[in-house]
Amino acid sequence: MSDAVLRVQDLRTEFAVRGGVVKAVDGVSFEVGRGRILGLVGESGSGKSVTAYSILGLIEAPGRIAGGQVLLNGVDLTQLRGEALRQIRGAQIAMVFQDPMMTLNPVLKVSTQMVAAVKAHDKVSTAEALERAGQALVTVGIPSPQERLDAYPHQLSGGMRQRVAIAIALLHRPAVILADEPTTALDVSIQGQILAEVRRLASETGTAFVWVTHDLAVVSSLADDICVMYAGKIVEAGSADAVMAEPHHPYTAGLLASVPAEHEPGTRLQQVPGQAPSLADLGQGCAFAPRCAKASPVCNTPPPLQQLANGRSALCHHPIQWT
Ligand SMILES: Nc1ncnc2c1ncn2[C@@H]1O[C@H](COP(=O)(O)OP(=O)(O)OP(=O)(O)O)[C@@H](O)[C@H]1O
Ligand code: SF4
Ligand SMILES: [Mg+2]
CATH class of the missing domain: 3.40.50.300 (P-loop containing nucleotide triphosphate hydrolases)
Structure with missing residues (x-):
């Protein structure tokens, strides 16, 4: 690619x-x-x-x-x-975590946090940052952004909090x-x-x-x-x-x-x-060998990265073949 x-x-x-x-x-x-x-x-x-x-x-x-x-x-x-x-x-490059509270601060309104996130990278007025925050909320499918901007994270459902976290990731x-x-x-x-x-x-x-x-x-x-x-x-x-x-x-x-x-x-x-x-004591061979029905003695040596048809690859001595 x-x-x-x-x-x-x-x-x-x-x-x-x-x-x-x-x-x-x-x-x-x-x-x-x-x-x-x-x-x-x-x-x-x-x-x-x-x-x-x-x-x-x-x-x-x-x-x-x-x-x-x-x-x-x-x-x-x-x-x-x-x-x-x-x-x-x-x-x-931005990250969205499993727990949106890794992104959101519980004691600040959504608007405050999103404005700060905009201003962290762009020199814009508060009014413009708020406008961008509202647009970002609409982008992730939040229909009444003003209401959400005025809320504290705990006033939102889990799904809504995660949408806000995704909106923050998307801001820039x-x-x-x-x-x-x-x-x-x-x-x-x-x-x-x-x-x-x-x-x-x-x-x-x-x-x-x-x-x-x-x-x-x-x-x-x-x-x-x-x-x-x-x-x-x-x-x-x-x-x-x-x-x-x-x-x-x-x-x-x-x-x-x-x-x-x-x-x-x-x-x-x-x-x-x-x-x-356990990742602490992996040997040289294939880490999956103890659980693998196709394992053979060669699997005690490092498996090769096999390049297969259609841009596919598998790290295995005996990849499953499909005809
Ligand atoms: N702070 C740490 N100190 C020591 N080992 C760690 C630490 N963080 C992660 N590891 C090791 O890295 C391995 C991979 O952890 P990781 O959190 O990336 O797994 P994961 O695939 O995200 O699992 P899950 O699906 O449970 O989130 C763990 O098995 C653990 O042994
Ligand atoms: S290399 Fe492939 S066949 Fe061998 S043990 Fe690992 S997964 Fe199984
Ligand atoms: Mg994980």
């Missing part, structure tokens, strides 16, 4: 823990094009949130980025510090928004509405989204492309439709098999049989 706005290359993030190093993100690479939505999916502890935080430069001790590049329109964010990073964050029309399970806590119909708004926003504004989720139903209704994470690595990537129809990696196949046939958006993934590995 030549029009990638975000290109993550061989990203490595480690945490120093007692007795060793946890490689939470271990050589992750992907790219997202303008107006595209990438679903980053995997079970709990696979490194999805740490990937998002690493991209934004939000990793703190005992964690550190141990290698790789995060290229936002060609600028490597891993090389930026302090003010340089703050100027880009919120303006060119960033190139990329990272969203870490922002609809997981919401009821299914509200979630469906927000996902539809996000789809529309991506195509209308050109903002690219990286949407972190456990929920394959969310990915299938939202994402253009999908990256499946397991134990800190991307084990499968490709267009969402193709991956979901014909998974190449045994772990992806396991995830899909564990989705109930009559799944509703919001249904949590069932566990793939077996336990997620």
Whole structure:
């Protein structure tokens, strides 16, 4: 993809823990094009949130980025510090968290917070900032923005708070928004509405989204492309439709098999049989081997990244073949 706005290359993030190093993100690479939505999916502890935080430069001790590049329109964010990073964050790349109260301050009115968010990057009058805040609320499907602007966060429903958080992320029309399970806590119909708004926003504004989720139903209704994470690595990537129809990696196949046939958006993934590995003591071989029906002795050696048809890839010695 030549029009990638975000290109993550061989990203490595480690945490120093007692007795060793946890490689939470271990050589992750992907790219997202303008107006595209990438679903980053995997079970709990696979490194999805740490990937998002690493991209934004939000990793703190005992964690550190141990290698790789995060290229936002060609600028490597891993090389930026302090003010340089703050100027880009919120303006060119923004984040929506699972809990909107990570973004919202409980003691300030929505209007106060949104005006401050506008003024953080643009020198405009308060009146103009308020106008932009109101427009942003309309953009995310909030019909009477004035009422919401006058409210404190606790006076809003969970779905409304999350829409406000998304509106704040959108204020400066960033190139990329990272969203870490922002609809997981919401009821299914509200979630469906927000996902539809996000789809529309991506195509209308050109903002690219990286949407972190456990929920394959969310990915299938939202994402253009999908990256499946397991134990800190991307084990499968490709267009969402193709991956979901014909998974190449045994772990992806396991995830899909564990989705109930009559799944509703919001249904949590069932566990793939077996336990997620401890990231502190992974060996050289495939981390999925203890849970994999296709495992063979060669799987004790590092699996290769196999480039497959239609721009797809799988990190596996024996990818599932479809004819
Ligand atoms: N502050 C920390 N100190 C040590 N290890 C950490 C820290 N934060 C994350 N990790 C490690 O990184 C791994 C990946 O965590 P991460 O939060 O990215 O998972 P996730 O895929 O977002 O999971 P979930 O779906 O539960 O949100 C965890 O299993 C944990 O071992
Ligand atoms: S490398 Fe081997 S153990 Fe790992 S997923 Fe592929 S077949 Fe299974
Ligand atoms: Mg997470």
